[in-house]
Amino acid sequence: MSDREGPIRRVLVAGGGLVGWSAAAALRRRLPWLEVVILPIAPPADAIADRMRATLPSILGFHEDLGLSNADAVVRTGSGVRLGTLFEGWTAGGADPVADYVHAYGRHGRPMEGGSFHLHWARAARHQRPAPFDRFSVAAAMARAGRFAVPADDPEALVGGFEHGLHLDPERYTAMLRAFALHCGVREQPGDLAGVAIGADGFVTAAVLAEGGRIEADLFVDATGPAARLRGALDDRRTSWAKWLPCDRLILAEDAAMPADPLDRVTARDCGWDWTGGGSRGLVYASAFAGEAAFAGEGVAIDAGTRPQPWLRNCVAIGDAATAVEPLEWTNLHLAHSAIDRIVAMLPARDCAPVELAEYNRQCAAEADRVRDFLALHYTASDRPEPFWRAVAEVAPPPSLAHSLAQFRARGRLPFYEEETFAKDSWLAVLIGQNVRPERDDPLIALVPPDRAAAAMTHYAQALAAAVAALPPASAASHFLLRS
Structure with a gap:
């Protein structure tokens, strides 16, 4: 029998932040026959997935898969509800006088006689002046009003069909994950990584510790941040996204005195953007355009891009070790959790057969590329006049984003992409x-007269605003999460 035959039995996770402890907990909890060892290296300053407080709604599904209750994962860690992001100043306004918009999670309006709501809204926007699009989003309406309710069981209910993320306290949340992982049987090996031992077949045989000794395993999970201190020992191949995501510096500050708010505020600036929300504030900017600004040269570096093969032989990179992007839209921890879910679902045998790893890497690449597209959309579609914004808007978008934009501008349709x-x-x-708009009406809405659609939109917006006004304040969200 080959040394590489048989099932994976022992896994080493390198990295002791949110990403590393998430991986260790998930692997041990969901694959309980595994022996999981963690080398809890403190995350570096540029490990954005370990440092951001804002998360996407998918974190709640990650908790559910682990068997963590809201009391465990939300209330006792001091987490707050996050409904969305208010974007300010990302366009010059164009024909639309509204200078901000909310990206929240969940439906906008309701379909009318088979036609998607946004198609009716877009037709009305060309000829009338309907309420802003986010006024038809349940989550956005709650976020603007500072209100919250647990989503109704019926997704068709007026206050239903939406999702929410969280604002984490990274230190308390990591402590909770650590306690949970240790309770599940993860073994913690204190120390730091000094090197990586690689066998004649190119597989990693052990992590060499700075304190002396080594940790052997069948599978090595790298959660050490952008330096990829494990996975980087196998190769340094990486695809840069800098031309589409040009911000390369991050300044982050914690602000414990900041009042709780379910809405992050992201404001475009001359050479980047800043944010406040969830107990933190920060600035993300392009150093090439910072000039003589007071903050020029400050913060940590961001090198936007991804590894085409995050999983190579028996070493897999997750989080910033696999894909690094600026925290716009708060995707960093989500990408790490998604990679962890794939490892659980697609765990190979000890031989880490290339055909199996190819499928894992294909799915990761498909997801990462669309995250890149979504973030790049904010820059590509901006009409701000400053040199930074004009430079990035003039770069041809990735082909997949160009295709989505062409389809939407034609008739308001969006193509389907996997992952x-x-x-x-x-x-x-x-x-x-x-301010990206369809140029023509979709034939699907032709049977609904514009006046009738406008009346239905007005009625919906008024009913939603009244329902939201009657909801409890978002500051009471933890009370409702405990009961859900």
Whole structure:
């Protein structure tokens, strides 16, 4: 029998932040026959997935898969509800006087006689002045009003059909994950990584510790941040996205005195953007355009891009070790969790057969590319006049994003892509928020007269606003999460 035959029995996770402890907990909890060892290396300053407080709604599904309750994963870690992001100043306005928009999670309006709601809204926007598109989103309406309710069981209910993410306290949340992982049987091996031992077949045989000794395993999971201290020992192949995502510096500050708010505020600036929300504030900018600004040269580096093979032989990179992007739209931890889910679902034998790893890498690439497209959309569709914004808007978008834009501009349709992180309504929120509009009506809405559609939209917006006004304040969200 070959040394590489048989099932994987022992896994080493390198990295002790949110990503590393998430991986260790999930692998041990969901594949309980595995021996899981973690080398809890402190995450570096440029490990964005380990540092951002804002998360996507998918984190709740990750908790559910682990068997963590809202009390465990939300309330006791000091997490707050996050309903969306308010984007300010990302366009010059164009023909639309609304200078901001909310990207929240869930449906906008309701279909009318077989035609998607956004098609009716787009037709009305060409001839009338309907309420802004985000006023028809349940989550956006709650976020703007500072209100919250647990989504109704019936997705068709007026206050239903939406999702929410969280604002984490990274330190408390990591402590919770660590306690949970250790409870599940993960073994913690204190120390730091000094090197990687590689066998004649190119497989990693052990992590060499700075304190002396080594940790052997069948599978090595690299959660050490952009440096990829394990996976980088096998090769340094990487695809850069800098021409589409040009911001290369991040300044982050914690702000414990910041009042709780379910809405992050992201504001475009001359050479990048800044944000406040969830107990943190920060600035993301392109150093080439910072000039003599007071912050020029400050912060940590961001090198936007991805590894074409995050899983090579018996070593797999996750989080920033696999894909690094600026925290616009808060996808960093989501990509890490998604990779962890794939490892669980697609765990190979000890030989890590190339045909199996190829499928894992294909799915990761498909997801990463569409995250890249979604983030790049914010820049490509901007009409701000500053040199930074004009430079990035003039770069031809990735082919997949160009195809989505062409389809939407033609008749308001969006093509389907496998492994999408953001649902159709999220794409619509940003496209319409950035003043991208269909040029022609979709034939599907021709049977609904414009006046009748406008009346239905007005009625819906008024009913939604009244329902939201009657909801409890978002500050009471933890009370409702405990009961859900």
